[in-house]
Amino acid sequence: MKNFPVFVFPVSLEFYLNARHTHKQLLTVYNPYDFSVNFKVLCTSPNKFTVIDPEGVIAPQSCIDIVVRYTQPSISHCDTTEKFRITMYDRNTQQALGKRDIPTKLIEGEPSSTNPESLGDSFHPLAARTAPVRPIEEQPRITSSQCHHPAHHREQQPVNVVAVAVSICCIAALLLPTQPEQVPKSQWPEWLHIGSNLKLVFSFVLGLVSMLVLRP
Structure with missing residues (x-):
């Protein structure tokens, strides 16, 4: 297998047991190269998921969306990490060019409505300050040698x-x-x-x- 980077977004999937809208998510696979590639999606637990179009072709410098559904959400599956593996192949030789593993997890409950950015360090707005006005006697004086008048340059x-x-x-x-x-x-x-x-x-x-x- 060659070692071509495989670009996928997002890098992980999180499904929530009590939030049905999270049971269907998208994986976007990018092909930044100048040639077409074949792709194939594998899973460690295929009985829990369905993938629409698990294999296909990605045109040069294009991307494709893969729809992933969690078909059997249950409390017994919570906090268990599964993985999707996306492999790219050369269209002519069918040789594997690279692979990327996407971890997935079923989480009990619902996603928090709190902004994720606020869960880390506490950030506060800064007060704007104007620059202090320097006294007149401290301000630098412009001497005749510092004055750049157009007429002076012309002469x-x-x-x-x-x-x-x-x-x-x-x-x-x-x-x-x-x-x-x-x-x-x-x-x-x-x-x-x-x-x-x-x-x-x-x-x-x-x-x-x-x-x-x-x-x-």
Whole structure:
């Protein structure tokens, strides 16, 4: 048998002799694995219990509810521990992957209506307290070195040399003559004539760089 953990909730079952609603309970079996598994339910006293669908298949990353009924509750069965064993099997090889035992007990009487959390240690609410106000003379003073004003940080930020260089290039390109313009050949070389579309691109880049440099 392999040693795969078998996850079952609850980990134990308690039936009460005088409380008929407790004679039917659920066991939830989980399959957290990425493959389907077969399961089978066994019991140490099958004459006392009935299990609906005691075997079947659990899909990957799914769970299944198993209905357990106590069919023969009697005073002679009280305080006797029985066990259910849930075993998982590989669907292909039918090899057992793991098992889990669930102890059960028939208890005389009825379940207590008292909250189980209150049966242990005694817990009491805590009174809320506000933090004491420190006197003015004890409060730390904020010096000029501790003050972080946005303008102070802005003055210390280094100038973005790349942004300034791009701005100068864009301004120089906008000052060049537009391609359709007629200018003397001696004043501007032919390759310095740029089109209006290219000037629009330089204008757009200049606006972006100006926002980057002048932003607070």
